[in-house]
Each structure stands twice: as C-alpha cells, then as structure tokens.
Amino acid sequence: MTVYRERLWAPWTLYLATALVIPASLLVFLPINVTVGVIVAIGMYAAAVALLIVLAPVVEVTDTEFRAGRARLPRSAVGDVTGFVGAAATTQRGPALDARAWILFRGYVRDVVRVQVADAADPTPYWLVSVRHPEKVVEALSA
Numbered sequence: 001m002t003v004y005r006e007r008l009w010a011p012w013t014l015y016l017a018t019a020l021v022i023p024a025s026l027l028v029f030l031p032i033n034v035t036v037g038v039i040v041a042i043g044m045y046a047a048a049v050a051l052l053i054v055l056a057p058v059v060e061v062t063d064t065e066f067r068a069g070r071a072r073l074p075r076s077a078v079g080d081v082t083g084f085v086g087a088a089a090t091t092q093r094g095p096a097l098d099a100r101a102w103i104l105f106r107g108y109v110r111d112v113v114r115v116q117v118a119d120a121a122d123p124t125p126y127w128l129v130s131v132r133h134p135e136k137v138v139e140a141l142s143a
C-alpha cells in the first residue's frame with residue numbers, strides 16, 4: 001500500500017522556457033522550407049515537453065520500501081529520516097553533502113529529505129532526495 005507519493009513535476013515556467021526551441025528551430029529551418037520549419041519547431045517543442053513529463057521522478061513510500069526515481073530502499077534498511085527546508089536544505093545539498101551519499105536532486109524543488117541507510121553492508125551512508133513536502137515524507141517513513 002502506498003503511504004506517500006509525489007511526482008517532481010517541473011514548474012510551468014520551465015515548460016514556457018522550453019518554448020524557446022520554437023524560434024530557434026524556425027531560424028534554422030525557415031530558410032530551407034517554411035512547412036518543414038514549422039513542423040520541426042512544433043515537433044521539437046512537443047519532444048521537449050514530453051521529456052519533461054516522462055523524466056519527472058517519483059518519490060514514493062510504501063509499506064515495504066522507499067522509492068526515489070528508479071532506486072529502491074527496503075523499509076528495513078531505512079534509518080533516521082530528517083527533512084530540511086530553505087537554507088538548511090541548501091547546506092545539505094552543498095557543504096554538508098557526503099560524497100558517498102545517493103542523491104536525487106531537482107533544481108526547481110528547494111527542500112530535501114535525508115534518509116539514513118541502516119544496512120551496515122551498504123557503503124552509502126544516506127539518501128538525499130528533493131521533495132516538496134519533507135514533513136510528509138518524514139512522517140510516512142517514521143510510521
């Protein structure tokens with residue numbers, strides 16, 4: 001059973017910014033052929049939007065595991081869970097980051113959750129994952 005699920009969608013401004021591929025491709029293809037230029041521009045924008053949608057990772061807590069993107073951590077291997085917001089999250093992603101940590105960051109998601117790995121055989125000390133609601137992830141993993 002899923003206890004918590006969140007998809008890290010890109011903000012609408014990123015979809016708008018990818019629209020800049022339209023005039024760029026028009027500049028390249030319009031001198032060749034107007035019809036081809038318009039078709040390529042629309043196709044490239046559609047491909048960019050499709051990639052943003054398809055590649056948006058899922059953060060999920062179930063009864064048996066914690067999933068971040070394609071990575072899975074069994075609940076039995078979950079240790080202490082801490083959420084960080086604002087400047088504390090920036091510190092966790094920067095100066096306080098352990099090089100051995102497994103990370104899933106999205107630049108447009110400011111907050112993070114740190115999940116300690118309780119498996120002594122695993123060389124990864126913790127996972128650091130971007131989430132929009134760290135308090136809900138902490139609550140779901142602590143239950």
